[in-house]
Amino acid sequence: MKDRKLSHILLVHPPVASPAAPPWTPAQVAARLIGPDLCLDQYDANLDFFLNHFLTSENLTGLMGVIEKRKMQGDYKEVDTYTASLLANLATNHGHWESKIAVVGRSLKILGTEDFYRPGLCMAALKEINDLLALGSLAFYPSCIRWDGFSNPAVRNWTGVGAFLENQETNPFLSLCQERLAHRIAHPGLGLLILTIRAPDQLLAALTVARFTKKLRSDLHVALLGHDMLLKDAANYVDSLLPESDLSHLFELVDRLGGGSALEQSAVPDFTGLPLQDYLAYRSKWFFSSGRSPDACLYGRNGRSDGRGTAFFLHGPDMLPE
Structure with missing residues (x-):
């Protein structure tokens, strides 16, 4: 017996994956969730993380202050050679890094325009962005944020996962949740949040979002959709685990929550609601916005x-x- 009617579903693509093109999995799910009274939104938290949260002049400037504070606390005493070299470079070339930060928007713009096809400009922009990702990662050491991945060598098991999710000092996704996700979760009609993951590098961010969401709204049903191996042992962090290989589990969940749906076996992926013009691969941007x-x-x-x-x-x- 359905005790309420599900009217609003939010599909979230968590960091960290390449922000070059729209995510495929949530678009496939969106196309196959059909219901006369269902309202479905897609939120690419990965793209938002890079463009509007992490790689901004304001944020990176603030992170330089965090690095200095952690340095004073002695957090970098036993770091690897690369990190030590980066810290030394930051100390001796502070003005140079400030200049890099000031033009981060220009570097991102190059990747999203025809300048992408000018090798000199493109490679220079990628180097600038990779340098700034390395700089920003220092603030969350030992976490490492890359253009298409994330790692933290201190997280070796599920006990480490639990500690990481609550650690403001090393978890770069908590601030994303607080500043960019909270208002979406607060939507009064939202009844189901689905986190879609395709790679291990997205798991820690997805679980951070799940934990944050349940703290903010304990009544909201949170599901994790992905490959069976990625979902293994994650049951303690979400309400439902949904294997991407069999979407019937998803439709059973939607139906159980009160939102009747139907499965479309040959549905064309639906990218509605995603900011297609903001993705960084110029070619894919042209494809998806051309109507093909x-x-x-x-x-x-x-x-x-x-x-x-x-x-x-x-x-x-x-x-x-x-």
Whole structure:
């Protein structure tokens, strides 16, 4: 017996993954969740993390202060050679790093425009961004944030996971939840939050979001959707585990919560609500905003599959849109 009617679902793509193109899994789920009274929103927390939260001049400037504070506390006494070198460089070239921070927006813009196809500009922009990711990571040491991944060598088991989720000093995703996610969770009609993960590097951020959400709204049902191996042992952090290989579990959950739905086996991925113009791969931005079908975008004249279900683009002068 359904004791309430589910009206609003939020699909969240957590960090850290490449922000080059729209995430595929939530778009597939969105296309297959059909219900006359269902309202479904997609939130790419990964893209938001990079563009509007972490890689901003204001945030990076603040993180330089955090690094100095942690240095005074002695948090960097036994670091690896690379981290020691980066700290020394920051100490002797403080003004240079401030200059890098001041133009981070320009570096990001290069990757999202036709300048992406100018090798000199593109490589220089990528170097600047990678340098700033390394700088920002120092503030959350030993966490390491990369363009397409995340790691923390101190998190070796599930006991370590629990400690990490509550650690403001080493968890860069807590501030994202507080500043960018909280107002979305507070939506009065929201009845189900689904976190979609495709890679291990997203797991800690996903669990951070789950823990934060349950603290803010204990009544909100939180589900984790992904590969079976990624979901293993995560049951203590969410209300439901949903294997991506069998979406019938998702539809059973939606139905149980009061939102009737139907499964569309051949549904075309739905990217509605995602900020398509903000993704950083210029080619994929053109594809998704041109009205062409995803299949044509990924497997058409200029693209091919690697045989494992992974699509990739072939770049070259003839790839530029006319």
